[in-house]
Amino acid sequence: MAGKANRDAQTAGVPKESTRVEYGKTLAELGGENPDIVVLDADLSGSTQTSRFARLYPERFFNVGIAEQDLMGTAAGLAVGGKIPFASTFAIFAAGRAWEQIRQTIAYGHLNVKIVASHGGLTVGEDGGSHQALEDLALMRVLPNMVVLVPADGPETRAMVRWAAAYDGPVYIRTSRLPFPVLHPPDHQFHLGQGTIVREGTDVTLAGIGLMVHHCLEAARQLEAQGISARVLNLSCLKPLDWELVVDSARRTGALVTVEEHLVTGGLGSAVSEVVTDMYPVPVERLGVKDVFGQSGRPEELLQHYGLTPGDIVRAAQRVMQRRPGRPFS
């Protein structure tokens, strides 16, 4: 509980913003700037926040009803017709239900469709395992041509959505139900394929996406109190991954921890491990959900149960440092 008290102290007074709300607001702004932007939803426009666009530009908003496969196909057609479609629903329905539509038409056809999926990860909370997308990043990351992004705060969301509107090609952005503390400056710019060092350190690297970037920062503060210097990365551009930053971190710190609200297979942990294995082998600890589905609960209960608290990250950092070459397992 000391960790929780510490975290509360650290984040007290830090403003919070919701990535899905910032998506909705940015989309509404873009609607006024670019008449080619169109928005589609599958009966979740209040939750995904596309309703903000729908109120302002009803003639460019298409609700296809509870039909995610049709959502993706219709978005594809609008893209071929020269529009810039943003298609939104919950992450599990976008990446899961409509995966093959995304694969066959949008990714294979390299179509200019932006899939912005809300309610990613465990922090969906009480709706339970059926609604907690823990597989979406893996499902999107395996698709050729697909860009996969997970913003860690409001400014990053706004920058990513604006970037996606200007980029010609398919993009998947995962937003979240919960608000996150604001980390980036208001004028933050997104650059494809670039990760960011949000805290410098030399002994171990903590790499996160989404809410877990904030937990990594808190873990780094706790590690500092133990005399361990942790570098913290925000790898919000999951694909294409900033492999140079990952290799640099492996070289400089010799050990990495990855943290994500996702299965440990296929997402950030896999992406980082692939780079490290290919280019600069060092020990990696992957924190995430391990081959099980989620369940109902308050977000903090779920994060604790599945081992995604700052304390879990601290322990993973200690473990992975023990695994560095020349150090015996303890």
Added chain:
Amino acid sequence: MELIADPERLRGLSRQVRRDIVEMIYRAGSGHVGGSLSATDLLVTLFFAHLRHGNGREPRDYFVLSKGHAAPALYAVLARLGHFPPEELLSLRRFGSPLQGHPDSGWLAGVEVPTGSLGQGLSVANGLALAARLNGTGQRVYVLLGDGEVQEGQIWEAAMTAAHYRLGHLTALLDRNRLQIDGRTREVMRLEPLAEKWRAFGWQVVEVDGHDPAAILAGLRELEHDAGTPGILIAHTVKGKGVSIFEDQVKFHGVAPTTEEYEQAMKELTGG
């Protein structure tokens, strides 16, 4: 290009396209001969007699081959329209060929989106129709569906969307050849009453003989009278049409003809 209204010229073009299809698939050693031949008169009539190709002041209409396995028929039509030399048809399914086994927009201009996984083209056509409306271009959208294909649930999602958004400038052509890979549609998964289903979903339905160019043309024109209702042309066809040994044979869904079968097919298609 000039549209062709003369049914006899269209029949002659269909015979040429059928020869192309048989030749391509025979040379490739694989491909979907039955569903390509059943759709031939629909595609020839649509492309040579009806669809606007965007020449001069006319808008360019869109076409989506939702039953992507009929790619040989589409390729032959595009070649005979002059999109590429007919000799290139013989590269069907070969490594590096723009004529992929199923249509791929990344390889071949004239293909709007990749298809081949069934059930998705109607949604794409809806999106194109919505874009055309927003763009104010007056473009129409055509999509060719297989009959077995409408067993896919997404088709009915898209059918609702087209009616809900009053996509009167969208026309689906349904190649009702009554066969699918595993057998007759009525045995694998019953489709009837098919016209009533589409009407119940808010569509205008016209049923025609899908091998009669004049009837196809009249049906397409009739469906375009109502500007607020999407239309579907249910075209009754024979799978493998034009080659007696292929006609209405389940086996010829997706196999290449043997040398004897090929020779007989070419004789029938040349003599007719």
